[in-house]
Amino acid sequence: MLRLFVGIELPESVRQALSLVREEHPAARWHGPEQLHLTLNFIGxxxxxxxxxxxxxxxxxxxxxxxxxxxxxxxxxSPEQPRIFWAGVAESSPLRVLQRNLETRLLPLGLMPDERPYAPHITLARVRQGIPLQAWLQRYAQLSLPAFPVEHICLYVSRGGAQSVHYEVLQRFALV
Incomplete structure (x- = not known):
């Protein structure tokens, strides 16, 4: 079995800029820059x-x-028990259309639709227990990186378990 998802690969400049928001804390497991991506559809x-x-x-x-x-x-x-720290993306109609179109194509093949509305984000860290959140949120609330072109999407495989997860691109698909 392969644990799959469809996502957007981030340019190196964006991954490096996002790695600068990392703050050392024993309860936070920060994703390395090479693991940062934006998920479009989680397949499972x-x-x-x-x-x-x-x-x-x-x-x-x-x-x-x-x-x-x-x-x-x-x-x-919750603020007392955050589970995931993330970076957001500016509202994008093309992103939402792409995500819905992919979901429509994958549903007949076994994709389970997510009951929650799509919330585009880039996971930065997973948190094992509550850590002080307000200072981090305030420090990076105005985070804004230059826009980047999205010219392809990727089919990823997730390898590993609870302690260490590695995401690998299986295939890229050009946007035209």
Missing amino acids: SVAPQVAEQMARALEAAPGPAFALQVEGVGYFG
Whole structure:
């Protein structure tokens, strides 16, 4: 079984800029710059033959290239018990259209639709227990990076477990 998701690969300059918001804390596991991405559709565990079918569906799926801008930071969980620290992206109609189109193509192949509305974000850290949050949020609330072109999407595989996860690009699909 392969644990898959579809995402946007970030340029090196964006990954390096985002790595600067890291703050050492024993409860936070920060993603390394090489692991930063923006998830479009989480697929989950599928058999290799289903992964191949999904890859074929993605070849025909993409739409036009567009620009995306990283903006602001936030968290999932409560202020007392944050679970995920993330960087946000500026509102983008092309991003939302792409995400919905991909979901539509992948649903017949076994993608389980997410009950929550799509909330585009770049996971920066996973938190094992509550840590002081307000200072970090205030420090990076105005985070704004230059827009970057999104010219392809990727099918990723997630390898590893609870202690260490590694994301690997299986295939890239050009946006035209």
